[in-house]
Amino acid sequence: MSGISQEDVAHLANLARINIPADQLGHYAKQLDAILNAVAEVSSLDTENVVAMSHPVPMTNVFREDIPGVSLTAEQALSGAPAVEDERFKVPRILDEE
């Protein structure tokens, strides 16, 4: 089921926005391969007609009333930011258009 290559790791790291140096890709590939082999055990059980479980509590329809609560001040909101300008979060230039 597995067989993870360095290219796979590079692709996944790009999706996850983690800059993994090229010389470490092999190391991660090897470890991930071993882990994926181990977790392949999930396929050992017969799960035909078994419903996937996304939430451990059997509740539905948990809603909040549409009543305004307390927001942060701009000062609080920006307090932890690495860079700020003009009451906004300052970020390096964006390459990709959304």
Place this chain on the structure above:
Amino acid sequence: MAEATMNYDEAISKFDPVLGLEVHVELGTNTKMFCGCSTVFGAPPNTHVCPVCLGLPGALPTLNKIGVESAIRIGLALNCEIAEWCRFARKNYFYPDMPKNFQTSQYDEPIAFEGYLDVEIDTDEGRRTFRVPIERAHMEEDTGKNSHVGGATGRIHGADYSLVDYNRAGIPLIEIVTKPITGTGKYAPEVAKAYVAALRDILRGLGVSDVKMEQGSLRCDVNLSLRETPESKLGTRSETKNVNSLRSVERAVRYEVTRHAARLTAGDTVVQETRHWHEDTGISTSGRAKSDAEDYRYFPEPDLLPIAPSREWVEELRASLPENPAVRRARLVADWGLSEIDMNTVVNSGALDLIVEAVDAGVDPAAARKWWTGELSRIANDRGIELEELPVTPAHLKRLEELISAGSLNDKLARQALEGVIAGEGDIDAIVKARGLAVVSDDGPLLAAIDEALAADPAVAETIKSGKLAAAGSVVGAVMKATRGQADAARVRELLFEKLGVSE
């Protein structure tokens, strides 16, 4: 850079267009979808934010009930089925305007699905209805707003850096996605526009959004592909974003048809990509290629529990839906005996609901229409306000009409009474009394005024007597002036002719 295009008629003669429309509507809830922050437009940057919508570590979403209710109502108004059970999902991708680097959205379990919307357009063969099939309407959240600093244009390309305001992040969005719309032929641009307009009317009628395209509370993406014949398989589509006016919807479809056709005819392929519409130049430019297999890694949102709307709740919401705007319009045209053109005037003036209210209160439809699209529209326009903002109620119009038909007010006096209402002088009767507004019905003062007018212009009596009855107008005008408009003009005319021994 502008690409080659082909003349529209030629393009349509060669290809069959297939449309797809994705509309995002920002709901007019008090609070955001997943937190209690206000949704009011135009606040100072980063003041409508909290740990939840700022995506701070540890914060958790809670679901706005009115957001869900609005989604169900929209689904019902679009003839959709409502899911018996559905979940939110996380759509994972990195972008600086998205605080959590995932969007809480719905993936394969939309709350509403399989609906349609009928739209009418004018065709060469008269008015025709097209049925637009709706695939789904689902709930999600809006992103923050980037502004780009530096560079020449303030656009993203060439900017030195960007600044992010998260006030808009987390505002409830409903995304409404059509299935491929086929069979429009050359009317694709008109159908697209009519669909968005009809959708806007429905959303406004539901009261779920202010649907202001210019403020971004209604946004449209246009998908378009061409195929050689209606029997051919679907061609490669482009997705044009940022199409933010009704006019642009029509233009963008038309432009993409001409652009695709030019490429295909030249033997080029159409690239599956996101494009950006430019209102100013009327063209679209290439954005990001979709080919690098967007992998959003959707999975069910563990922090929000499933939604299982009871059928009772759904039926309750269905029962509370307003009449479909198109159906209602057709009914009113018939009830009021209007032409389509008259109805267009009414709708465009924004007076429809006000007229309906007045009619419901017992005002004659023609009179209600006359006041709201005439005098009152003029006043609102002069003052730069909306019709709804005028303090004129159905009760005012009703009383006004009663006084007119009793002959105690004429048109001019009635307008003065309305001015009084708008000036806050009280109800109609009080204003009539206070301003002394009453048609002078006693002939004595009128005859005196006529004598005075004739004395002031001795020649006019002879002119009238000679058969030039139109000259009576100046006398009547003088009498009206002398009585400060309170005379009944018809009676003045009668008395004048009697006096001069002329018959009409």
Place this chain on the structure above:
Amino acid sequence: MSDLIRKDASELAGLVSSGEVSAVEVAQAHLDRIAAVDGDVHAFLHVDTAGALASAAAVDVKVKAGDKLSVLAGVPLGLKDILATNGLPTTCGSRVLDGWIPPYDATVVTKLREAGVVILGKTNMDEFAMGSSTEHSAFGPTHNPWDLERIPGGSGGGSSACVSSFEAPLAIGTDTGGSIRQPAAVTGSVGVKPTYGGVSRYGIVALASSLDQAGPCARNVLDTALLHSVIAGHDPMDATSINAPVPDVIAAAKRADIKGMKVGIVKELGGEGYQAGVRSRFEESVALIESLGAEVVEVSCPSFPAALAAYYLILPSEASSNLAKFDGIRFGNRVGDDGTKSVEQVMSETRAAGFGSEVIRRIILGTYALSAGYYDAYYGQAQKVRTLIKQDFDAAFAKVDVLISPTAPTTAFKIGEKLDDPLAMYLNDVATIPVNMAGLPGMSLPIGLAPEDNLPVGLQIIAPAMADDRLYNVGAAIERELLAKWGGPILGMAPELAGA
């Protein structure tokens, strides 16, 4: 060193509320202990001396005014550094959050503050709670007070170590796959993972949202129950929070009567792969339980062998998404922003520099498991296994009142021993993971020392959802007998720390 530090939380609360000892004295005694031994133990990442003394003084004012106090007013506590604390650093053991000060409190923290519990500081943990040894903290490992060469368990090793080294009588941990129970087991302390939804997750930095649960750590069952009662309850800020009364855990801890109960041994959680001393102490506990009038039967949970595999797909998947927000834009550190790089590059460099290798490994694994084309085989399949695990538990609880097993397969291992072998590390949680997968409550209780290494062994007790009180009843009954047998708390057998 003051003898206040060896007192139980319940005892300290009594002394403070009666005015015999001031809360400030109690706080100072523990701050002194931290100053003396934490250089060796390294349970704390941040000690809030001023804040602790101020909140203790506020309790003393209430005592003088004769105000009504909570059951734990004036009692000091160590808080795992994964709970957001307004005005106090919160790092999650990660460099990416070094220096971040949240502008808000987690709901658990709010409840603690309202109850007059004195927060001494933030305790060490594996980075973002990924680990079973606290060696994956970016700020260095925590040491087990029983043997400073050994791990204190993880991810909440700081919480278990601060309790077992008498730096605090109480601590808060979080448990995603065993991070409260396994540390409790290897340090000879008590830890409870409440029913999922029993304690608010609001303000707790998420690892795996569908598995995470905060819970109490202490040195005995009653203290654990008192802390449980303070932090539990419905929270409208957490949509997964259960809107029902909190089970009466304090009464259950005082009842300590298991006569007539049915106790199930989970066949799949024990035997091969479990250290001999762990097995022998477990077998003794079974005999003890029977001697107290409970009936013990073996039950089988056939899906449990796949639980570890399913867990290591669900956790990394959810974590890969939860940790996406750490990008150096809105909070935390930013790396590589020299004015020339794009935001995409800066995010990637920030995350590469800010995350340790275990975190990166799991994010990549989760990204893979959620990818189009692999979702069904990995994440989807793991969620189906999760359903089977839940069904196994349902079937078991149709027959018995509680289930038991060893908490961890081994006693505390040496620091560095498993650091390069992720799979060996993951096995530490093999017995605790099924409980999280089903959202159930579980306790770890010390049941003695393994003869071969004289290190603590833990017993895991598992109850049905929202029957957390059963854990305390059973745990307290066993604890009472063991204390009598040992002649005092197990931690009395731990070596004295050099700094003291």
